[in-house]
Amino acid sequence: MSRNDTSDLIFRRVLAVFPISILILVAGILFQLVYSSLPSLSKFGVGFLFHNTWDPVNENFGALPFIFGTLVTSLVALLLAVPVGVGAAIYLAEYAPPPVSRVISILVDLLAAIPSVIYGLWGIFVLVPCMRDTIQPFLGKYFGFLPFFQGPNYGVGVLAASIMLAIIIIPFIISVSREVILAVPTVYKESAYALGATRWEALSNIVLSYGKVGILGAVILALGRAIGEVMAVTMIIGNNVKISASLFSPGYTLASVIANEFAEADTNLYLSALIEIGLVLLLVSIIVNILARLLIWSVTGGNSTEGMK
Amino acid sequence: MKRIWSLVAAMAMVASVAFADTTLINGAGSTFMYPALTKWFEVYSSIDPSVQFNYQAIGSGAGIQQVTAKTVDFGGTDGPMTMDQMTAAPGRIYHIPMVMGAEAIAYNIPGVSNGLKLTPDVVAGIFLGKITQWNDPKITEQNPGVNLPSSSIVVAHRSDGSGTTFIFTDYLSSVSPEWKSRVGKGTAVNWPVGLGGKGNQGVSGILKQSPGSIGYVELAYAKENNLTYAVVQNQSGNFIEPSVESTSEAANGVAIPDDFRVSIVNSANPQAYPIAGFSWMLIYKNMMDSPAKGKAIVGFAKWAVTDGQKYSAQLDYAPLPSDLVDKIQKKLDMIKY
Numbered sequence: 073m074s075r076n077d078t079s080d081l082i083f084r085r086v087l088a089v090f091p092i093s094i095l096i097l098v099a100g101i102l103f104q105l106v107y108s109s110l111p112s113l114s115k116f117g118v119g120f121l122f123h124n125t126w127d128p129v130n131e132n133f134g135a136l137p138f139i140f141g142t143l144v145t146s147l148v149a150l151l152l153a154v155p156v157g158v159g160a161a162i163y164l165a166e167y168a169p170p171p172v173s174r175v176i177s178i179l180v181d182l183l184a185a186i187p188s189v190i191y192g193l194w195g196i197f198v199l200v201p202c203m204r205d206t207i208q209p210f211l212g213k214y215f216g217f218l219p220f221f222q223g224p225n226y227g228v229g230v231l232a233a234s235i236m237l238a239i240i241i242i243p244f245i246i247s248v249s250r251e252v253i254l255a256v257p258t259v260y261k262e263s264a265y266a267l268g269a270t271r272w273e274a275l276s277n278i279v280l281s282y283g284k285v286g287i288l289g290a291v292i293l294a295l296g297r298a299i300g301e302v303m304a305v306t307m308i309i310g311n312n313v314k315i316s317a318s319l320f321s322p323g324y325t326l327a328s329v330i331a332n333e334f335a336e337a338d339t340n341l342y343l344s345a346l347i348e349i350g351l352v353l354l355l356v357s358i359i360v361n362i363l364a365r366l367l368i369w370s371v372t373g374g375n376s377t378e379g380m381k
Numbered sequence: 382m383k384r385i386w387s388l389v390a391a392m393a394m395v396a397s398v399a400f401a402d403t404t405l406i407n408g409a410g411s412t413f414m415y416p417a418l419t420k421w422f423e424v425y426s427s428i429d430p431s432v433q434f435n436y437q438a439i440g441s442g443a444g445i446q447q448v449t450a451k452t453v454d455f456g457g458t459d460g461p462m463t464m465d466q467m468t469a470a471p472g473r474i475y476h477i478p479m480v481m482g483a484e485a486i487a488y489n490i491p492g493v494s495n496g497l498k499l500t501p502d503v504v505a506g507i508f509l510g511k512i513t514q515w516n517d518p519k520i521t522e523q524n525p526g527v528n529l530p531s532s533s534i535v536v537a538h539r540s541d542g543s544g545t546t547f548i549f550t551d552y553l554s555s556v557s558p559e560w561k562s563r564v565g566k567g568t569a570v571n572w573p574v575g576l577g578g579k580g581n582q583g584v585s586g587i588l589k590q591s592p593g594s595i596g597y598v599e600l601a602y603a604k605e606n607n608l609t610y611a612v613v614q615n616q617s618g619n620f621i622e623p624s625v626e627s628t629s630e631a632a633n634g635v636a637i638p639d640d641f642r643v644s645i646v647n648s649a650n651p652q653a654y655p656i657a658g659f660s661w662m663l664i665y666k667n668m669m670d671s672p673a674k675g676k677a678i679v680g681f682a683k684w685a686v687t688d689g690q691k692y693s694a695q696l697d698y699a700p701l702p703s704d705l706v707d708k709i710q711k712k713l714d715m716i717k718y
Binding site for chain 2: 125126127128129130196197200201204224226227228306307310311312313322324328331332333334335336337338
């Protein structure tokens with residue numbers, strides 16, 4: 073008995089090391105980010121978040137255009153990706169003949185493994201010309217009364233970056249949502265059919281209801297990916313520090329400005345402002361994650377471990 | 382079997398002796414210089430096999446920081462160190478010019494081929510966002526007979542911090558007082574207008590994809606990618622095509638100070654192309670703490686600015702003018718090791 077107790081204890085202690093090491097890691101990152109951005113924090117204070125100039129020559133820095141760009145591209149990407157991703161997942165899990173489903177699932181996993189620089193190159197050579205010659209003129213012609221679709225049409229810009237992000241995150245949404253839907257116990261679905269439910273009723277009342285927590289989890293994962301994406305976005309967003317209502321105009325994201333300017337940042341304040349951008353990026357991710365979790369709670373009625381009510 | 386083992390042992394001994402005699406030199410910095418350095422390292426390894434080089438192209442700013450922190454033996458930079466940076470360094474640092482490069486102003490105007498004539502006024506006006514259409518009278522009056530469209534101008538610039546941007550904004554600052562006060566010069570600046578592309582390939586991507594666009598790229602890059610580029614009016618009023626020769630001329634019209642920390646944009650030489658710059662190797666004057674490294678670096682630098690220049694010229698870098706090379710060699714002789 074006592075021997076078992078001891079080994080149990082050791083096992084428990086050893087296991088506990090892993091989650092604690094994650095905590096230490098996050099705390100360490102946070103500490104390092106705050107410490108290294110102290111010069112910028114003390115110079116610009118909270119104003120850093122609401123200031124829309126980024127002038128390395130005169131060392132005048134503000135993060136607002138980057139926060140704006142990050143949020144807008146990620147949200148537009150989600151709007152585009154969620155219907156496609158969840159729809160595809162439902163089809164693959166519920167409707168597609170098994171061989172088709174298997175082949176498409178493999179392709180989806182392949183898509184998820186493509187490095188984003190490849191997506192970026194594809195963006196420059198295929199997506200951007202298509203945006204400039206077809207998609208944006210169309211949107212401008214029929215939806216030009218909306219402020220989102222006005223202004224000069226360069227091809228590169230916030231809309232191109234959002235579509236690119238949507239394409240990058242769709243495989244994640246499909247892959248995870250499909251697994252979630254497949255995990256719905258068959259017995260629930262069969263009971264619904266036994267009660268005379270149509271396929272649509274079984275799907276909307278049983279499958280999606282049971283799986284909504286998991287699907288929202290997939291969306292959060294995708295959102296995190298979208299917020300942190302660097303290369304593909306940097307290559308086609310136009311990298312212009314300004315805030316504009318139009319999705320046609322060039323923009324900038326938090327991750328992009330770090331990737332673009334870190335190597336050549338030559339003064340302490342400049343470096344520290346870039347590190348503070350990293351800190352802001354971390355905080356934006358945390359806040360978006362918390363909001364998404366609150367959303368799950370409200371959807372599931374406060375009980376996130378049990379999807380069915 | 383025994384013989385094989387003794388052979389292996391002998392080889393191991395040879396290898397260890399060779400290893401012990403090799404001096405490893407670490408450098409970091411400018412990406413602009415990187416292709417030239419790589420070529421030089423390759424050729425130099427047969428001239429002096431006892432020296433081995435390792436260079437990280439992490440950008441000029443990072444190169445300056447690493448050399449200041451002495452984590453590397455030499456740095457590479459496209460913009461000279463500022464006085465503040467010089468005083469922050471633990472010892473006196475020499476700037477040794479290694480290569481010269483020029484920037485082409487490339488454009489994509491349907492129906493217009495190479496050789497659009499641009500004045501400094503026009504270049505500054507376009508990048509300040511004041512000249513917005515290709516058929517602006519300021520452009521057309523210099524280009525009679527060229528059919529310029531009424532389309533708007535799409536400005537492309539580098540989004541990543543780079544020495545290329547430093548040289549270009551240095552040029553704009555020297556020809557336009559308004560640019561100097563509103564924007565200034567640096568490896569990254571607050572651009573009044575335009576789209577940012579990452580790297581030379583990002584800018585040329587925008588240029589190729591957007592009719593009506595204009596941007597600056599390294600001359601070698603513009604040539605390799607068959608971009609159309611402008612002839613630019615220099616200080617003497619001549620329109621000069623960017624080339625290896627006209628870039629070398631840029632160093633001839635400028636008084637070169639003893640520390641070589643000089644900008645050669647907007648050169649007074651009538652033959653010079655106005656948008657050109659040096660890339661410097663950053664070397665400590667006093668390397669007595671590691672004489673072997675000092676000897677190796679000085680030996681390499683002397684070779685690179687003389688015989689080595691013909692290898693960098695193959696890569697479209699402009700060769701250093703010969704009187705400058707003499708001065709550089711005298712400077713290298715002052716390094717103590």
